[in-house]
Amino acid sequence: MIIGIPKEVKVFEQRVAITPAGVVTLVDHGHQVLIEKDAGLGSGFSDADYEAVGAKIVSTAAEAWAADMVMKVKEPIAEEYMYFRENLILFTYLHLAAERELTHSLVTNKVTSLAYETVQLKDKSLPLLTPMSEVAGRMATQIGAQFLANSNGGKGILLAGVPGVKRGRVTVIGGGVVGMNAAAIAAGLGAEVSIIDVNANRLRELNNIFGNTLTTLMSNPYTIKEEVAKSDLVIGAVLIPGAKAPTLVTEEMVKDMTPGSVIIDVAIDQGGIVETADHVTTHDNPTYTKHGVIHYAVGNMPGAVAKTSTIALTNVTLPYALQIANRGLETAIQKDEALAKGLNTYHGHITYKNVAEAHGFAFMPYENLIKTAHV
Numbered sequence: 001m002i003i004g005i006p007k008e009v010k011v012f013e014q015r016v017a018i019t020p021a022g023v024v025t026l027v028d029h030g031h032q033v034l035i036e037k038d039a040g041l042g043s044g045f046s047d048a049d050y051e052a053v054g055a056k057i058v059s060t061a062a063e064a065w066a067a068d069m070v071m072k073v074k075e076p077i078a079e080e081y082m083y084f085r086e087n088l089i090l091f092t093y094l095h096l097a098a099e100r101e102l103t104h105s106l107v108t109n110k111v112t113s114l115a116y117e118t119v120q121l122k123d124k125s126l127p128l129l130t131p132m133s134e135v136a137g138r139m140a141t142q143i144g145a146q147f148l149a150n151s152n153g154g155k156g157i158l159l160a161g162v163p164g165v166k167r168g169r170v171t172v173i174g175g176g177v178v179g180m181n182a183a184a185i186a187a188g189l190g191a192e193v194s195i196i197d198v199n200a201n202r203l204r205e206l207n208n209i210f211g212n213t214l215t216t217l218m219s220n221p222y223t224i225k226e227e228v229a230k231s232d233l234v235i236g237a238v239l240i241p242g243a244k245a246p247t248l249v250t251e252e253m254v255k256d257m258t259p260g261s262v263i264i265d266v267a268i269d270q271g272g273i274v275e276t277a278d279h280v281t282t283h284d285n286p287t288y289t290k291h292g293v294i295h296y297a298v299g300n301m302p303g304a305v306a307k308t309s310t311i312a313l314t315n316v317t318l319p320y321a322l323q324i325a326n327r328g329l330e331t332a333i334q335k336d337e338a339l340a341k342g343l344n345t346y347h348g349h350i351t352y353k354n355v356a357e358a359h360g361f362a363f364m365p366y367e368n369l370i371k372t373a374h375v
């Protein structure tokens with residue numbers, strides 16, 4: 001199979017969909033890898049690094065997009081829709097529940113798209129989202145701490161406090177991968193941390209992991225209102241896989257926060273859980289202030305620590321890409337239920353229920369579309 005790797009075009013997105021190590025694996029299995037010129041530079045990989053392991057460098061995005069399967073990092077932006085065509089396999093983050101235009105364009109152009117973030121194992125974990133959630137969770141606390149400084153418009157709070165002075169308060173809403181990593185860094189810094197989740201078993205696990213270094217709380221509007229009001233830093237980390245994120249922090253709750261507090265809505269890629277986080281921001285202008293509270297809503301946080309993130313991402317995407325390349329898409333998804341969950345659009349249909357529901361479009365299970373006869 002020919003696999004194309006275009007250069008990422010989102011603002012300040014420095015990741016790339018494959019490392020030279022990943023190229024070696026694909027080439028060893030007889031596949032051809034086309035990499036757009038300079039695609040790896042932001043992650044510390046030169047064209048020469050890729051050429052040395054057998055990739056072909058192409059000078060335009062169009063040449064990379066002409067491959068059988070295109071691997072990317074971020075969901076395509078409007079200027080990339082012109083490359084969509086029937087029989088293209090697109091393997092990348094998509095976040096379609098928050099991307100109506102992109103969904104429509106993939107369907108009308110009959111692109112076969114698999115979203116990294118909906119590939120799901122039997123235990124419900126999301127193996128292709130996890131490493132970026134680990135990165136974003138750790139970054140969220142670090143970034144929040146930075147924006148609490150007066151010099152960045154914050155209220156002038158040091159999360160750790162000092163002897164004789166209160167510590168800062170951090171509330172993390174959603175106790176999955178992002179939430180756990182954000183909480184770990186916040187607790188490590190010495191902040192007073194609460195973590196809120198709707199799943200009682202998950203709260204038990206978090207309690208077992210963290211003991212009394214943080215407080216676990218059941219998610220409900222009463223508790224969220226109470227915790228948000230007294231927090232210096234609120235981190236949004238909720239996910240309902242494939243679906244639009246629920247609004248859990250209302251505008252009224254944000255108004256109750258003290259001026260100079262900070263909200264990092266990591267879940268913004270799925271639409272965000274904070275009512276006032278009403279648009280995605282970018283690394284070059286990451287924050288805005290509403291009701292005196294600093295909002296950070298960057299949809300590609302790991303793009304700012306590209307070398308770490310690119311390696312972490314390729315570590316997990318490569319085995320799935322290899323299955324698709326070796327077996328062909330149809331056989332690969334029939335042999336691997338986790339990969340099949342990644343299928344979001346197929347030959348003009350939406351094959352992921354939560355995406356179809358988010359936009360009021362028709363849903364078609366992939367099993368109804370793919371013939372099993374030749375497997």
Ligand SMILES: NC(=O)C1=CN([C@@H]2O[C@H](COP(=O)(O)OP(=O)(O)OC[C@H]3O[C@@H](n4cnc5c(N)ncnc54)[C@H](O)[C@@H]3O)[C@@H](O)[C@H]2O)C=CC1
Pocket residue numbers: 117129130132133136173174175176177178179196197198199202219237238239240246248265266267268269270298299300301302
């Ligand atoms: N902005 C960015 O750059 C990045 C954003 N993300 C996003 O962060 C979000 C979280 O991702 P993960 O932690 O990997 O997901 P996860 O599935 O590991 O965790 C989500 C948690 O939310 C909890 N939850 C669901 N409904 C809830 C409710 N009503 N109240 C409280 N908790 C609730 C679940 O029980 C689960 O523990 C996703 O939207 C993901 O796409 C991830 C990486 C980078």
Ligand SMILES: CC(=O)C(=O)O
Pocket residue numbers: 074093117129132133269299300301302303
């Ligand atoms: C998860 C995602 O969309 C990102 O890492 O940018």
